[in-house]
Amino acid sequence: MKLFLCFSIVFLLPLAAFAQQEELNKFLTACQSINEAEAQKTIRDYSFNYKPESELLDFGGIKAEVVETDIPGLKAFAGSVVCKIKANEKVLGKQLTTDKKMFFIMYYDKVRKHWAVFGFRDYLKPEEEFSTSKAKVESGSFYSAKEFVYRNLAYWALMAGKVSEAQTYTKLALEAAETNKNESFLIGNEKVMQAIL
Numbered sequence: 757m758k759l760f761l762c763f764s765i766v767f768l769l770p771l772a773a774f775a776q777q778e779e780l781n782k783f784l785t786a787c788q789s790i791n792e793a794e795a796q797k798t799i800r801d802y803s804f805n806y807k808p809e810s811e812l813l814d815f816g817g818i819k820a821e822v823v824e825t826d827i828p829g830l831k832a833f834a835g836s837v838v839c840k841i842k843a844n845e846k847v848l849g850k851q852l853t854t855d856k857k858m859f860f861i862m863y864y865d866k867v868r869k870h871w872a873v874f875g876f877r878d879y880l881k882p883e884e885e886f887s888t889s890k891a892k893v894e895s896g897s898f899y900s901a902k903e904f905v906y907r908n909l910a911y912w913a914l915m916a917g918k919v920s921e922a923q924t925y926t927k928l929a930l931e932a933a934e935t936n937k938n939e940s941f942l943i944g945n946e947k948v949m950q951a952i953l
Contacts, residue, residue, distance in 0.1 A: 830952070
């Protein structure tokens with residue numbers, strides 16, 4: 757029994773990331789054909805409303821891990837991937853490309869019953885972005901109306917795996933929008949959190 761348990765733990769840990777890796781590959785592969793209807797459907801299905809800006813030509817070098825969030829038992833899958841991206845320019849009729857290291861974070865979508873990409877962008881350290889934004893807010897520095905600042909902070913919290921804090925800042929954003937009578941204010945993070953909690 758002990759041998760079986762040890763065997764299961766050793767081999768299930770790598771398998772735990774297998775589903776996330778497979779679903780990330782589906783998303784990235786679809787980003788290679790962003791103008792095709794089937795690829796657009798796959799991108800919608802394997803992301804939380806991601807809209808690709810550029811077409812991927814290739815990807816590789818994925819480095820990722822399952823990470824704990826600030827809610828016990830809720831995990832994220834985050835890391836980096838190197839992408840060859842089609843540039844918008846051509847020189848002498850030749851398509852220009854650029855290699856970029858991209859950051860991604862995925863959460864398990866309980867509605868769709870699989871992992872989905874929440875954030876996919878130029879590589880950065882989301883924890884630092886979140887901490888910097890949070891420090892400014894806590895010091896009373898608001899660069900815009902509070903609802904927009906709190907919405908931005910909720911986004912960075914989700915990018916950093918701080919789901920509980922994202923809930924707090926989403927609530928504050930909605931309250932600020934109501935106080936400011938901003939009836940057209942939208943916040944997509946609220947739907948994301950409903951799907952992952």
